[in-house]
Amino acid sequence: MAVKRFLLLASLALLAAFLLTGCSARPGAGETAAAAADAALALDLPALTIDIDADGVPSIAGAPLSSFASLAPGLTDFRLGSDLVAQLMEANIQHIQIATVPDGLRILVNGAALPSLRWDEERLANLSDLVDLLGPAVPSVVKAALPLISDVGVGVTLRFPLAQGADVIPLQAEGAATAPAAREAVLAQIGKAPVIRIPVVYDMEGNYTVQGITDAEWQALTGAPFGQLKLDAELVKNAVAAGVRTATVRTDAEGIHIALNDKELPVLGWGEGELLNLVKLAADAGMLQGAGMDADALVGLLEALLPVIEVSDVSIHVTFPAQ
Template sequence: MSHRQRSAVVALLLVAVLLVAGCAPRPGAGDVLGQAGEGEIVVDLPAMVIDYDLEGRPSVGGVPLSSLGMLPASVVEQITLDADIVGQLQDANIQNVQVNNQTNGLTLFVNGAQIPSLSWDKESLATLASLAGAMGPDMAVVADIAPLLTNLGFAAVLRIPPAEGVEELPITTESEAATAAQAAADAFVSEVGTPPQIHIPVTYDATGDWTVSGITADEWTEMTGAPFDALKLEEDIVTALKDAGITSITVASGSEGLQMALNGNNLPYLDWSGGKLGPAIELLAASGQLDSLAEQGMNLDALMAVLDQLLPVVTSSNVSIDVTLE
């Protein structure tokens, strides 16, 4: 293990020990010990809970972080929230957010429901480390830390006080929205028999021009009227990718999520399996992020109905785009 890796892990352990006074059960706890190799570093901790008051001041185990001299003031300042943000979260009834590093990914929970998260294994993390290493010294930390992530189990839970009269929500729970989204996807596949399949092979030349099945961007634009020429790459981007040893890029989506591979080697991917997009859409609506569309005259009820119809199609279809750099 490099000096940089050791320093990063030691810093993580110091923070973890400091905050262990306020903790909660962590999904995936114990998994690290079952898969770590002999002699490898292992960190497996409960979830660390940071509570915020109405002014956005953080505390752990009832102790304000600002009173802990071991934490630099700059760190406390970075995790302190504006009172306005606390109010906005209360208005959206967002009571807790959990970020959980597990052996198989970085999982995200909001109000106890898991939303689309990052998923990985040792091979995909090795690909990420290799890519980060090729991107220069600015990404050196990523290259060093990525191979260790499967051996690190820790989580942070940020809790916001619920608005007056609102019932407090658990930090982990079964999501009705996720269950409904998965049931809709299963029903769609059952109805159509075979999930839709779409495969698009794209070839870029050294100048950044592209073709699909031998048809150029200009020809596709002429046939469809769509501005496909906007997909042309800058020549220096193609050169940089090839200099990094990248000759093929695959982007694919299916029931498991949105995946990407370089030269046939998978990267960590966005996992939306199990209906995780359901609570994400529910959260988007509750947070008021769609209100601007209503102000422009869009019927939000109709939009949500369309999303309900599209969601099982999107999550069940197998779509892949294979990009080759000549």
């Protein structure tokens, strides 16, 4: 038994040392260690770098993931299709980074930050309450990991083959740092941020009213397909059974806020220009091409509109029927 334990520990040590040879700088590295200086548990590690070849086969430091089947069987199942890799290469997507930091989860594509999750202690506590509310619908590992997530700084970097003739994009590219200034310029021009509040009340059949006007009446008044906002009756029933009384979706300069039963959950943040990065990435990938649509003109239009969208205070407050 002692020999087996020694071999297991030795194997894990060798694996850790080997994996570290396949690591790269992690966005936000050092932040977790600084924030968790007094915590009993703290992990602040470089990003694990996984290289994907043209066939979608992943490897670490030149060794296929299948090499680690005995030590990390979950990793060996990871593989991408060759068609997907070809699409990523055509879009010149060279790397994707995902990393945890004390206040959220960061996602970068080609070094540019995209909208990603932001949280604080209160929002994480509310998320834990929601997990408890959902009960067995949430895996036990998620319940166990939530209280520790702020003290764990880890990440993974996926690197893809370069398209022929493409210039190498560094892992840390400059983002749209002018986003706050652009929002301030918009506010100076329009005076006050636009405010939109919409209260929606659903019944058990999934029908809704807004200020007493039904979905069919709204559709008749406006010609817009508001009937599509009707919810499935089973979804409403499940929400009510789970104890969900209200749900609010709100946007502001920080990002998209979601609250259940008036408890704020982690925010999908866009406060530092992440929306503009997303638009530019979509344009570079050819996703904005359409019939009669000029991608450059569309990017310019969206770039002008995004600060207005970001400063707008828009909220939809949904009330579900009592159980």
